[in-house]
Amino acid sequence: MKLLILNYEYPPLGSGGGIISRYIAEGLASKNYTVTIITTWFEGLKEEEISGGVRIIRLKSRRKYSFQSNPQEMLSWIRVSKKFLTAFCPQEKFDFCIANFALPGGEVALFLKNRFDIPYAVISHGHDIPWVRPLKMYFYHGITYLRLKKICTGSKFNFVQTPEMKKNIDRFTGKKHSSKNIIIPNGCDFALFSPPEKRQPDKLNILFSGRLTGQKDPMTFLKALKKLSAIKIPFAVKICGDGPLRYRMEKFIAEHRLTDRVTLSGKVPYGNMPGHYRWAHMLVSPSISEGMSLTALEALACGCRVIATPISGNTSLIKENITGNFIPLKNPDALARAIELFYKEKYCGDFSVSGSLISDLKKQYSWEPIILSYDACLRNVAGM
Numbered sequence: 469m470k471l472l473i474l475n476y477e478y479p480p481l482g483s484g485g486g487i488i489s490r491y492i493a494e495g496l497a498s499k500n501y502t503v504t505i506i507t508t509w510f511e512g513l514k515e516e517e518i519s520g521g522v523r524i525i526r527l528k529s530r531r532k533y534s535f536q537s538n539p540q541e542m543l544s545w546i547r548v549s550k551k552f553l554t555a556f557c558p559q560e561k562f563d564f565c566i567a568n569f570a571l572p573g574g575e576v577a578l579f580l581k582n583r584f585d586i587p588y589a590v591i592s593h594g595h596d597i598p599w600v601r602p603l604k605m606y607f608y609h610g611i612t613y614l615r616l617k618k619i620c621t622g623s624k625f626n627f628v629q630t631p632e633m634k635k636n637i638d639r640f641t642g643k644k645h646s647s648k649n650i651i652i653p654n655g656c657d658f659a660l661f662s663p664p665e666k667r668q669p670d671k672l673n674i675l676f677s678g679r680l681t682g683q684k685d686p687m688t689f690l691k692a693l694k695k696l697s698a699i700k701i702p703f704a705v706k707i708c709g710d711g712p713l714r715y716r717m718e719k720f721i722a723e724h725r726l727t728d729r730v731t732l733s734g735k736v737p738y739g740n741m742p743g744h745y746r747w748a749h750m751l752v753s754p755s756i757s758e759g760m761s762l763t764a765l766e767a768l769a770c771g772c773r774v775i776a777t778p779i780s781g782n783t784s785l786i787k788e789n790i791t792g793n794f795i796p797l798k799n800p801d802a803l804a805r806a807i808e809l810f811y812k813e814k815y816c817g818d819f820s821v822s823g824s825l826i827s828d829l830k831k832q833y834s835w836e837p838i839i840l841s842y843d844a845c846l847r848n849v850a851g852m
Contacts, residue, residue, distance in 0.1 A: 469501050469502070469563045469564060469846060470501075470502045470504075470560060470561065470562045470563045470564075471496060471501045471502065471503045471504070471562065471563065471564055471565075471566065471846070472504050472506065472557075472560075472562040472564070472565040472566070472580075472586070473489060473492070473493050473503060473504070473505045473506070473565070473566045473567075473568070474505075474506050474507075474549070474565065474566070474567045474568060474573040474576050474577060475489045475505065475506075475507055475567075475568035475569070475573055476507060476508050476531075476537060476542060476545045476568075476569070476572050476573065477489075477507065477508065477537065477568075478490060478505055478507035478508070478524065478526075479738060480510075480513070480534065480737065480738075481507070481508060481510055481513075481531075481534050482534075482535070482536075482537075483535070483678070483679055483709075484593065484654075484761075484762040484763075485568055485569065485593040486507075487738060487762060488568075488591075488593070488654055488655075488762070489505075489568045489591070490520070490522075491655060491657070491835050491839075492566070492591075492839065492842060493505055493520070493522045494520035494521060494522055495835055495836075495838075495839030495842075496839060496842060496843065496846075497520065497521035497522050498521060498839075499839065499843050501846075503521070503522045503523065504522070504523045504524075504525065504560065504562075505522055505523065505524045505525065506525050506527065506549055506552070506553065506576075507524065507525070507526050507527070508526060508527060508529055508531050508537075508545055509526035509527055509528045509529070509531075510526070510531060510534055513526055514526070515527075515528075525552075527545065527548045527549060527552055528548065529541060529544040529545040529547075529548050530544040530545075531544075531545070533710075534735065535679060535709070535710045535711060535735050536679060536681070536711060536712070539608070542571065542572040543572070545572055546572045546575050546576055549572075549576045550576060550579050553576065553579075553580060554583065557580060557583075557584050557586065558584070562580075562584075562586050563586075564586065564587055564588065564589070564624075564846060564849060565577045565580055565581075565586050565587070565588040565589075566588065566589050566590075566591060567588055567589070567590050567591070567623075568590075568591045568593065569590075569591075569592070569593055569596045570590050570592060570596040570597060570616050570619050570620055571596055571612060571615070571616060571619070573590070573591075574588075574590045574596075574616075574619035574620070574623070575615065575619060577590070577619070577623070578618065578619050578622055581622060587624050587849060588622075588623055588624065589623055589624050589625040589626065589627060589845070590619065590620060590623050590625070590626045590627065591627045592626060592627065592628050592629075592633060592637065592759065593629075593759045594629075594633065594757065594758055594759025594760070594780065595683070595757065595759070596616070597616065597620070597628075597633070597636055597637050597640055598610075598613060598616065598640055599636075600636065600757050616640075617640070617641070620637065620640065620641050620645070621641055621642075621645050623648070624648065624849055625648050625649075625650055625845055626641070626645075626648060626649045626650070627650055627651075627652050627842075627845075628649060628650070628651055628652075628759070629651065629652065629653050629654050629759050629760035629780075629781060630651065630653070630759065630760050630780045630781045630784060631651065631784075632779075632780035632781075632783075633651075633759055633760075633780055634649055634651050637649045650845065652838060652841045652842060653760060653784075653832070653833060653838065654759075654760045654762055654765065654781075654833070654838075655833050655834060655835035655838040655839075656762075656765045656766055656769050656829070656833050656834070656835070657835060658769055658826075658829075658830050658834060660739075660742055661741075661742050661745065661766045661769040661770050662742070662769065662770060663746065663769075663770055663771030663821070663826070664746035664770075664771070667746070667747075667749060667771075668747075670702075671702040671703055671704050672701060672702065672703040672704070672749055672750070672807070672810075672811050673703070673704050673705075673706075673747055673748045673749050673750075674703055674704070674705045674706075674748060674749070674750055674751075674752055674807065675705075675706050675707075675708065675744055675745065675747070675748035675750070675751050675752070675767070675772070676689055676705070676706070676707045676708070676709070676751070676752050676753075677707075677708040677709060677736075677741070677744070677751065677763045677767075678708075678709045678753070678755070678763060679709050679710070679711040680707075680709050680710055680711030680712065680713040680714050680717060681711045681712060681713060682713070682756070683755060683756050683757060684709075684711075684753075684754075684755050684756075685754045685755060685756050685797075685798060686707065686709075686713060686717060686754075687713065687716070687717070687720070688754045688798055688799070688800050688803060689752050689754050689800075689803065690717060690720050690721065690724075690726070690730075691800035692752075692800040692801075692803035692804040692807065693705060693726055693729070693730065693804075694724045694726065694800075695800060695801065695804040696804050696807060696808065697724070697725070697726060697729070699808065701807070701808060701811050703729060703807075703811075704729055704731075705726075705729055705730040705731065706731050706733055706744055706747070706748070707730065707731065707732050707733060708733045708734075708735070708736040708741070708744055709733075709734075709735060709736075710734050710735045714732065717732065718732065741766065742766075742770060745766060745767050745769075745770035745772055746770050746771075748767070748770075748772050749772065749773065750772055750773040750774065750775060750792075750807070750810065751763060751764065751767035751772045751773070751774045751775070751776075752775050752776070752803065752807070753774060753775070753776040753777065753782070754776070754777055754795065754797070754798075754803060755776070755777055755779060756777070756779070756797055756798070757779055757780070758779050758780055758781055758782070759780060759781065760780065760781030760785075761776070761781050761782060761785070764776055764781070764782055764785050764786065765785055765829070765833060768785060768786075768791055768792075768821055768825075768826070768829060769826060769829060771821045771826070772821070773791065773792050773793075773810060773821070774786050774791060774792035775792055775793050775794075775795060775803065775806050775807065775810070776792060776793075776794060776795070777794065777795060777796070777797050778794040779797075782794070785829075787825070790825070791821050791825060793806045793809075793810070
């Protein structure tokens with residue numbers, strides 16, 4: 469099967485959605501699919517290359533930053549993708565298309581279906597389907613509602629990662645289309661993400677990993693750290709990620725004398741993240757919404773405790789008081805208490821999620837069975 473995959477973010481651009489699509493693309497290529505990725509070019513990247521058995525074509529559009537893209541930049545990518553694929557698809561004769569994100573990927577896939585009769589599936593990553601937080605998404609979903617509906621009802625499948633996402637998209641597409649909304653979770657590369665032999669016991673090491681945006685809510689984390697510093701818990705923090713809140717965070721850190729405890733590492737190459745997880749005793753994830761958090765899964769695979777909000781994906785991954793704890797949204801007091809309680813009652817310097825629990829995670833979230841789930845759906849379409 470000749471497979472076209474669309475994603476405006478593909479490593480090293482973007483974050484979780486790009487990483488997930490790379491594992492899916494390379495996994496399907498290993499199952500003898502001929503896979504071509506259409507994504508975004510960025511300075512320093514090749515416009516075309518073969519990597520992991522996948523042909524990657526990067527199109528020049530108006531993307532300004534490697535770590536994020538705004539709606540105007542996405543529209544630019546849609547335009548250049550449609551123009552390029554109008555000439556490219558008749559030569560390649562693709563059998564199927566997988567679009568990451570209903571917008572912008574699904575918009576291009578719907579165009580290809582109408583123009584060349586190429587069937588497609590959508591992989592949702594959490595914020596592209598109405599109605600999810602943060603509140604600013606409500607306006608975006610309002611103006612794109614009808615188009616999103618057409619994209620999701622015109623697909624062969626809509627892949628989501630969690631029961632919460634399935635419930636949301638079933639409500640959005642209607643009962644008639646609910647059978648094609650299929651749960652396939654995100655995976656973890658357990659060969660890359662694994663616990664250290666021993667963690668350093670001198671202080672409590674805390675990690676935050678993600679885009680520095682309102683949706684990830686890093687400011688609640690910093691406000692919790694301010695409270696912790698007043699009760700003299702010895703801690704060190706690494707914040708891995710970049711985004712529009714960075715300047716505000718730097719100002720807060722300086723004003724509240726947290727500079728010697730908090731390190732802003734910027735965007736960290738994916739291959740370097742295991743070292744940060746192994747350094748940390750806990751991951752803090754105060755996100756307002758997620759599809760299914762890769763960072764929470766990867767942190768657990770590396771033996772970290774996870775303190776997180778009870779949002780989509782987290783409730784399946786985290787076992788309360790065993791592998792982590794849940795905190796209310798936008799509540800720095802509760803977050804500070806959860807960190808303090810862990811330090812006083814459970815922290816022992818070498819804390820790690822048990823090997824048996826990590827083995828359970830491997831059974832559910834290794835990439836190989838997940839790729840086989842995608843393969844089964846594609847074979848069903850092809851009648852294989």
